[in-house]
Amino acid sequence: MEKREKLYEGKAKAIFATDDPKLVIQYFKDDATAFNGEKKGTITDKGVVNNLVTSRLMGILAAVGIPTHFVKRLNQREQLIRKVEIVPVEVVIRNVVAGSLAKRLGREEGERLPRPVVEFYLKSDALGDPLITLDHIDVFGWATDEEVEAIVEMSHRINDALVAIFAGVGIRLVDYKLEFGRLPDGHDTLVLADEISPDTCRLWDMETNKKLDKDRFRRDLGGVEEAYHEILHRLGLD
Ligand code: UDP
Numbered sequence: 001m002e003k004r005e006k007l008y009e010g011k012a013k014a015i016f017a018t019d020d021p022k023l024v025i026q027y028f029k030d031d032a033t034a035f036n037g038e039k040k041g042t043i044t045d046k047g048v049v050n051n052l053v054t055s056r057l058m059g060i061l062a063a064v065g066i067p068t069h070f071v072k073r074l075n076q077r078e079q080l081i082r083k084v085e086i087v088p089v090e091v092v093i094r095n096v097v098a099g100s101l102a103k104r105l106g107r108e109e110g111e112r113l114p115r116p117v118v119e120f121y122l123k124s125d126a127l128g129d130p131l132i133t134l135d136h137i138d139v140f141g142w143a144t145d146e147e148v149e150a151i152v153e154m155s156h157r158i159n160d161a162l163v164a165i166f167a168g169v170g171i172r173l174v175d176y177k178l179e180f181g182r183l184p185d186g187h188d189t190l191v192l193a194d195e196i197s198p199d200t201c202r203l204w205d206m207e208t209n210k211k212l213d214k215d216r217f218r219r220d221l222g223g224v225e226e227a228y229h230e231i232l233h234r235l236g237l238d
Contacts, residue, residue: 050197084181174202
């Protein structure tokens, strides 16, 4: 597998071409941003942690039957993935009230939801990822009805698996963001894409409620690197 030119560079990751047009390399950076890019910084070895955590979780999800873009981890910061066209809708799954949900609806952070809640946001930095409805997705053609149905169904299955994995190591999976992509296989087969890491999940210690995720960076709580490393340790990846 030969690494070729950079195809794309985002805030936390970059994508490189390979000699196989169907495969690309996802490179995880230490750069961190919050509040739609207003707050910038670096978290030492974040890229390594997020690559290891994402690789492990994608591997487990594939094993329980969730189709994903993940092929294999290549090294500390890189993984081989299938090239997809990203659906421009960010899917947020919530098990506990936190963040924008607490703020928008005036609920207490930490309130347990009686069932998982799925939300959709338009993937648009220019607009600050606004909350959207199913009707918006349909009327503006961001995904088909069949895709939305598959996304919701997969999200619930992913949630069941992830909640169990984290609960097993004493961590509450509060909420997280997923992205899905279409494979260039002639059928636009939908697969889970992007990353699942302390950058994209809220992870609280079950006993102490200590935040072990990017909120330590967003809210200047300190101990950011230690929190990311704790996730690696709990998952047995250090
Ligand atoms: N999230 C993300 N990327 C985004 C927006 C949200 O990974 O662009 C994650 C975030 O880390 C949290 C969950 O999605 O785990 C819900 O985020 P929320 O809507 O509460 O927004 P925030 O408080 O992060 O602005």
